[in-house]
Amino acid sequence: MTAITVLGGGISGLSTAWYLAQKVPANVSIKVIEASSRVGGWIRTDRRHTPIGEIIAEAGPRTLRTGKSPDALSVLELVDDLDLRSHVILSDAQSAAARNRYIYYDGTLNRMPSSLSSLASGLPAAATCLVGGVWRDFTRKSNTPVENDESVHEFIGRRFGQKVDDNLASAVMHGIYAADTKDLSARALLYPFWLADRMGKRGVISGLRKVARVSRARHAGRSVESVDGERRARNPEFWTSVDGASMYSFRGGMQTLPDEMAKKLRERPNVEISTGSKVVAARVGATGKAQIEVDGGRVIESDHVVNTLPLHSMQGVFGSDQTPMLDHTPYSSVVVVNLTYQGKGRTPVDGFGYLVPRASQHESRALGVVFDSCALPEQDTCDVTRVTVMLGGPRFKELFGSKDVEAEAKLLALDTVQRELGIRGDALDVHVTVGTQCIPTYTTGYVDRLQQMHEWTKRQLNGRMSLVGAAYGGPAVPQCVNHARTHVCDHLNLDTLSQSPQCVSGLEEIIKAFDLPA
Structure with a gap:
């Protein structure tokens, strides 16, 4: 056999x-x-009992992206094949959670532009460095190193300036890899830009058009990824609803999958x-x-x-x-703290949440905070506001050392939402998960x-x-x-x-x- x-x-x-x-x-x-x-x-959903009802706490990933990429479609087709369509809850592409994502900078929440039209209102303080960064790359001669790779920190600093990394890129990498840009591979994580730097005469921006041509040539003859007609015909309502969404999860949480x-x-x-x-x-x-x-x-x-x-x-x-x-290949350790407060709408803004860049590490000890109740309100079956604070990553030893990690994380998370979001009062529920060596560092x-x-x-x-x-x-x-x-x-x-x-x-x-x- x-x-x-x-x-x-x-x-x-x-x-x-x-x-x-x-x-x-x-x-x-x-x-x-x-x-x-x-x-x-690391996909784990815990059901928690509070004095006013049951809530769910995600210890790991909490949402999935829609779209036409092979990655996104693979999961959506898997959900379809598992007959989980009725369990799916969708976040509309025009919802606050889809449009509003923030970076914590200079003690305030800076809303990042989500479209070209949103640029009309100007760039937030955290992102003003982009203007100078783009101009720097466009006007500076090529200075590509001989080596095949460099860190994300070195790459962005070399072409766009240190502030772009300190204010923006470091926050994004905190959110994805819970790691420092000084440790991450530019070739692996920023490959189109890394390649553009090598193909362009004057840096990244001048090379992006060449990279696009190479990409089109490589994919010539391949059809655009899409759901096959037979599958869509079997469950048209599901696939139509997915088309208008930006992300999704399940009523019972991610562990459903x-x-x-x-x-x-x-x-x-x-x-x-x-x-x-x-x-x-x-x-x-x-x-x-x-x-x-x-x-x-x-x-x-x-x-x-x-x-x-x-x-x-x-x-x-x-x-x-x-x-x-x-x-x-080291692995990052992340502490996830799920906080539940009585009453809806306790966050000062609506959105998916915010990330903390290197530039704000003297102000905040978090990697980022997710506004769970805003992102997926259908998961709340009682009158609550749920937020999740992520701690650790490159600062794990600094924050926790030899301390009781769960006890210290609880204190840090409660302090974070009080100082940065103005959420005061006792939490209905605090749930701490220590993810030891949970995310690989490229x-x-x-x-x-x-x-x-x-x-x-x-x-x-x-x-x-x-x-x-x-x-x-x-x-x-x-x-x-x-x-x-x-x-x-x-x-x-x-x-x-x-x-x-x-x-x-x-x-x-x-x-x-x-x-x-x-």
Whole structure:
């Protein structure tokens, strides 16, 4: 019997198992191995009881983006296939949450422009540096370094000036990666701009048109991503409503997605999901197949292994054969504090929330704050205002050190919303989640290490292992889901798994995206 093992039961592992289950016949065994007691990884929704009713608290991602990108469509189609349409709650593209996003700068909330028309009212104080930054890039001669990579901080400072990084870019990277721009790879995270800097005669702006031409040439002949007509015809109301939305979640919270996936997978007789099983070793057995050993001594033999484990969990699993990616990919730790207050509309402005840039670190100790009740009001079943404060990331040691993290985070979060939002009085509920090593940091030199990881992976387990996960194609839920989909559907030859090694890494499409144009 052909056997496939998926390591990790987070969103990447579950998505991989889901697409495998759609593709392989019923006589192919699919095993999902998860170290913790639950599936879903960092997607976690907690139901909390307050004196006036039940509320939900998201410990991880809280919304998903709509749109026509392959990443966004992969999740929407998954939601459709799981019959979760009636559970979806949408945020209209014209809603305050979609249009109003802020940066905390100089002690105030600065609303960022959301469209060209919104520029008519002028730039907020945090963004005035953009004018000088664009002019600087346009007028300054090319000063591209010889090295293949540099930090986001160095790249933006070199071309647009330090203030653009301190006031804006650092805030964005706090929100996505919970990391400092001084540590993040410009080539990996700002690739179109990094490439434009190399192709333009006078810097980034002069090169963007050339980058656009290269992109069009690369994608010539490909159709624009869209929902196929048959799918849309089956559920026209759902897809029409999605077209007018900017983001969405579920009435019961984000955990609805992995829970439903796991439920439907468990209904299949050829799928087994094992929680509480930590992978301790991986090797090649006497038959030439892959063997995965979990704590307790159980050994699972497989024709192919899809590894979705975080890189820090892979240390030591493959013996002494290491690769630089394992040692040079740190993970950020983030503390999420969900605060619930009685009464609606307690935030001073309507919007999705705000991020805190490096320039404001002397004023605020948060990475950012999300206005949950404004973003997704349908999730509130009682008269409350919910906000979430994110702490830690590059300041984790500075803020918490050897302190009781949960107790200190509670104090910091309550102080943050009182000083920065003016929300006073006792909170109905405070829920603290410590996300230790939860987001991979794509450090300088990442793309070169990814190529090395690609070659290393093809050597492992006799060519019977491939990779999917947040450390490769991006940490967002849609990126993880689409990575799983493209790997299973486009790169694994499921008909020959038992006969011959696949010798694919799972990183082919990602590496291709970073190829330099001829």
